[in-house]
Amino acid sequence: MPHITFIHPEGKSGEVQENLTLLEAADVLGFPLNHECGGNASCSTCRVEVMVGGENLSEIDFEEQDMLDREALTEPYYRLGCQARILGDVMVQVREEKWGNTQAATEKGSNTSGG
Numbered sequence: 871m872p873h874i875t876f877i878h879p880e881g882k883s884g885e886v887q888e889n890l891t892l893l894e895a896a897d898v899l900g901f902p903l904n905h906e907c908g909g910n911a912s913c914s915t916c917r918v919e920v921m922v923g924g925e926n927l928s929e930i931d932f933e934e935q936d937m938l939d940r941e942a943l944t945e946p947y948y949r950l951g952c953q954a955r956i957l958g959d960v961m962v963q964v965r966e967e968k969w970g971n972t973q974a975a976t977e978k979g980s981n982t983s984g985g
């Protein structure tokens with residue numbers, strides 16, 4: 871089975887079934903990606919940057935290319951997680967800024983040492 875790695879401070883890696891999308895694989899590994907449009911290639915919130923193994927992903931189809939173009943994501947390493955299917959080992963980076971709503975960084979109990 872292909873090995874997928876999500877590079878992120880809270881990212882995960884593991885083996886997943888071939889032909890899953892990156893979005894589905896992330897979910898399987900307990901690392902759900904944002905996907906505001908529900909995986910319909912119309913929001914780009916699921917985008918990732920492919921670091922290694924781009925050739926092990928399905929080819930970009932018209933809908934994915936159209937969405938990437940509209941968001942000016944023209945570098946070839948950008949893929950939509952909901953469209954790219956895993957055919958072999960791959961390593962992708964997930965930008966931390968996409969995760970602002972999942973981790974409410976609340977600081978509490980900040981003690982200061984005194985005297």
Ligand code: FES
Nearest residue numbers: 907909913914952
């Ligand atoms: S989830 Fe919206 S484009 Fe992938």
